[in-house]
Amino acid sequence: MTPRIRHKVVGLLLAVLIIWPLVQQQLVLRYRVSPWKLAGWAMYTTVMPRGNMALTGIDASGRRVPLDARSSAELFSTRSDFMSVRLMLGLFADPLPVARAMAGAHPAYQKWEITVNEVGLSRRGWLETIHQTVYSFKMTSTGVEQANVSYPAAPLTRKRAEG
Amino acid sequence: MLSSVMTQSPSPGVFSFVDWARAHDEHDPQRYDALSSFMLLAMVSHCGMLIGRDVELGRMAATVLLPAYVLSAVVGLSSRSMRPYCLALSLAMTTWWLVLAWPNFANHLFLEWSVLLFLVLSQRDPELGMKAARWMIVIVLFHSGLQKMVMGQYFNGAFLAFNTATIQNFSDFMGLVLSGDEFARIREMAGKPGTGPYAVSDPLFVVMSNLVWIGEMSLGPLLLFKKTRKFAVAAAIALIVSIELGARELIFGCLFGALLAGFYPRKNALAIWPVLAGVQLLAMFAFHLFPQLRLN
Numbered sequence: 001m002t003p004r005i006r007h008k009v010v011g012l013l014l015a016v017l018i019i020w021p022l023v024q025q026q027l028v029l030r031y032r033v034s035p036w037k038l039a040g041w042a043m044y045t046t047v048m049p050r051g052n053m054a055l056t057g058i059d060a061s062g063r064r065v066p067l068d069a070r071s072s073a074e075l076f077s078t079r080s081d082f083m084s085v086r087l088m089l090g091l092f093a094d095p096l097p098v099a100r101a102m103a104g105a106h107p108a109y110q111k112w113e114i115t116v117n118e119v120g121l122s123r124r125g126w127l128e129t130i131h132q133t134v135y136s137f138k139m140t141s142t143g144v145e146q147a148n149v150s151y152p153a154a155p156l157t158r159k160r161a162e163g
Numbered sequence: 164m165l166s167s168v169m170t171q172s173p174s175p176g177v178f179s180f181v182d183w184a185r186a187h188d189e190h191d192p193q194r195y196d197a198l199s200s201f202m203l204l205a206m207v208s209h210c211g212m213l214i215g216r217d218v219e220l221g222r223m224a225a226t227v228l229l230p231a232y233v234l235s236a237v238v239g240l241s242s243r244s245m246r247p248y249c250l251a252l253s254l255a256m257t258t259w260w261l262v263l264a265w266p267n268f269a270n271h272l273f274l275e276w277s278v279l280l281f282l283v284l285s286q287r288d289p290e291l292g293m294k295a296a297r298w299m300i301v302i303v304l305f306h307s308g309l310q311k312m313v314m315g316q317y318f319n320g321a322f323l324a325f326n327t328a329t330i331q332n333f334s335d336f337m338g339l340v341l342s343g344d345e346f347a348r349i350r351e352m353a354g355k356p357g358t359g360p361y362a363v364s365d366p367l368f369v370v371m372s373n374l375v376w377i378g379e380m381s382l383g384p385l386l387l388f389k390k391t392r393k394f395a396v397a398a399a400i401a402l403i404v405s406i407e408l409g410a411r412e413l414i415f416g417c418l419f420g421a422l423l424a425g426f427y428p429r430k431n432a433l434a435i436w437p438v439l440a441g442v443q444l445l446a447m448f449a450f451h452l453f454p455q456l457r458l459n
């Protein structure tokens with residue numbers, strides 16, 4: 001490698017490293033990627049991402065039934081794996097394996113929903129649900145497919161609502 | 164002032180900004196040697212933290228990564244002619260570590276990987292390697308501050324207050340700064356969902372909280388200017404020490420200290436690398452032997 005090419009390679013790498021945190025910042029703000037991850041130097045900017053997940057089955061009459069993630073070993077394990085990746089990669093995490101495991105463990109339902117509540121410090125400085133994602137799935141001729149994803153307004157936590 | 168940074172650049176063109184981090188003295192070859200030696204041992208300490216973890220990465224660290232890092236350090240430190248190969252082996256292991264941990268790797272590991280990459284790429288041009296290593300500190304400092312400003316949780320002290328409520332290391336330190344009533348209120352919330360507000364009214368705490376992001380954002384660029392470099396190095400070290408009083412991330416703190424020392428003008432301050440590497444090794448052993456010290 002000639003000195004000139006070496007200088008250019010190092011310069012190009014540094015330029016990428018200078019710009020990348022701005023890209024990562026947009027991934028955080030738009031796609032819920034964890035600020036702590038992907039080398040954007042945003043560790044210690046906000047609390048470590050945390051959250052919870054609810055699984056729901058919807059029957060033919062539209063009745064919504066909470067499902068227990070421990071109802072099958074596969075569902076429990078895919079749910080844990082998805083939640084872990086969801087809190088790091090945000091909306092880039094793929095919920096389909098969880099939906100397939102839900103459909104396998106609870107085949108009586110017509111539709112299935114995965115609700116992810118992200119808990120963090122809100123702009124007002126409370127530790128509460130700051131973002132909610134609802135993934136909806138239905139059975140098609142080719143198997144379980146994602147029907148919709150929505151982002152309803154995060155519900156107030158009990159203490160906030162009472163306060 | 165910017166023009167004084169950019170003048171006399173030996174490398175015109177779109178990448179001439181690399182030279183903004185030049186040393187203005189003749190000590191870069193010694194700094195390169197010192198940083199190379201430090202990085203070989205730094206990877207041993209960092210990887211040593213993984214030992215005992217009952218996950219794939221922990222098992223891989225015990226069987227492959229750590230032996231390779233130890234081999235690199237022993238051979239690289241005892242034979243100067245072998246050091247380039249040892250740096251390359253450390254870089255390869257760190258690349259593998261990043262892949263294994265994806266996407267759950269710490270930014271600290273990425274910083275180590277970047278420095279190793281630049282050291283390997285610049286083996287025939289130590290000055291270029293040191294410019295790149297210095298740029299990494301500017302990038303990390305500036306973006307850390309900018310990201311904190313964008314997230315907005317340092318303006319009212321909420322993030323530091325939350326850490327005070329939930330992390331004993333922060334609590335030990337912040338208890339000295341916060342008033343008794345405010346400290347008790349924050350500790351009582353204990354980071355449980357639905358608690359708040361974590362915003363703090365104590366002026367000293369709020370000023371301290373804002374000084375973190377303002378300091379990081381301004382010190383990064385100030386390191387690039389010859390006239391402000393010495394001040395910026397001292398201020399950045401003070402900032403890192405104060406952050407480490409709460410975070411106790413000694414292995415990261417020493418890496419950052421070594422990279423900052425590379426900025427110190429007119430002498431090779433990186434000659435202190437054995438001290439920093441020794442602290443890292445001690446921190447790694449203390450992490451395993453004395454977990455109550457809560458080092459990480």
